[in-house]
């Protein structure tokens with residue numbers, strides 16, 4: 262994304278042209294930015310380490326295909342995310358499966374497809390995996406996802422590694438699984454995993470979690486398990502406003518330092534830092550209205566399209582697509598959904614008139630994937646731009662799509 266003479270461009274195309282041609286609201290992604298973000302990890306990891314993009318951040322098939330072609334593996338959290346990866350041509354041997362509630366069907370799918378690792382999150386899940394691998398008479402590689410009890414100080418909804426969170430195993434469960442898995446011929450404990458949360462600026466927090474899982478891995482090795490991987494999750498943050506961006510270079514330098522003399526390979530599960538800055542949401546100003554001494558810009562995108570501001574009080578920069586020769590004013594940008602919380606941005610200084618377009622920046626991660634049909638609104642179209650090429654990677658929904666399952 263760049264600005265040229267007051268116009269916002271995505272790669273070689275003025276965004277206003279796309280808004281006029283394809284309509285709004287619309288998600289638009291830059292392939293170049295995705296490649297750049299992925300490259301920052303790729304240039305830092307060792308030859309045997311693996312980058313497993315967290316599919317939950319944005320699961321569009323075309324984006325998965327692009328990442329797969331760049332050499333990425335994938336971190337999935339449902340059977341359907343796994344199926345998406347397989348459809349996008351992913352290497353099965355680079356897929357890890359996280360999540361606290363894997364069903365029998367999902368575990369079966371993972372075992373049958375011989376993915377790299379099922380990341381176990383409870384003793385009950387271990388028992389299920391053992392049973393299913395026995396029924397299928399197939400071996401399965403697993404990780405123990407542990408809870409390292411590290412608080413990261415971001416929004417409470419995106420903290421996952423503190424003691425009371427639902428994710429990961431405590432030490433008692435680790436020991437129990439370790440003992441039982443040693444006697445199991447089909448379930449191999451091959452890695453230790455953790456993920457402490459999202460939007461982390463301080464790489465040291467992730468390094469602290471590495472220390473915890475490294476010690477556990479050493480103990481598991483002593484207990485007879487052949488531990489190959491340490492999976493340190495995702496979580497590096499991006500700059501939405503004035504936050505410090507997490508740096509894969511600093512993270513991997515710290516990792517190398519700590520693992521000096523050890524044979525473990527590293528798995529990373531970045532989501533936000535790969536796709537976040539590559540996407541924008543373009544929306545049109547429907548009306549401008551005054552209420553209670555405030556100015557509202559009523560836009561055609563709502564919390565159903567981009568829920569982060571309502572759910573996490575997340576801040577996204579808003580940019581005009583063109584510089585207008587009018588005076589600016591301060592607006593709250595409110596969507597069409599019948600909820601008081603449907604405000605996507607507050608107190609923004611903008612030069613806008615009805616029918617102008619604006620772009621919400623950095624919405625590539627946890628944007629379109631979290632959209633819904635609330636208020637019977639149709640999910641937006643998605644475009645992928647590569648240079649001056651435009652690809653429709655998700656068509657706009659229709660009313661018929663909306664009611665298709667209700668006949």
Ligand code: PLP
Pocket residue numbers: 315317318336359360421456458459460494495496497530531532533534626
């Ligand atoms: N791995 C796991 C297990 C996760 O739960 C998440 C996100 O919640 C990620 C990776 C990706 O995190 P991020 O998008 O912050 O990199």
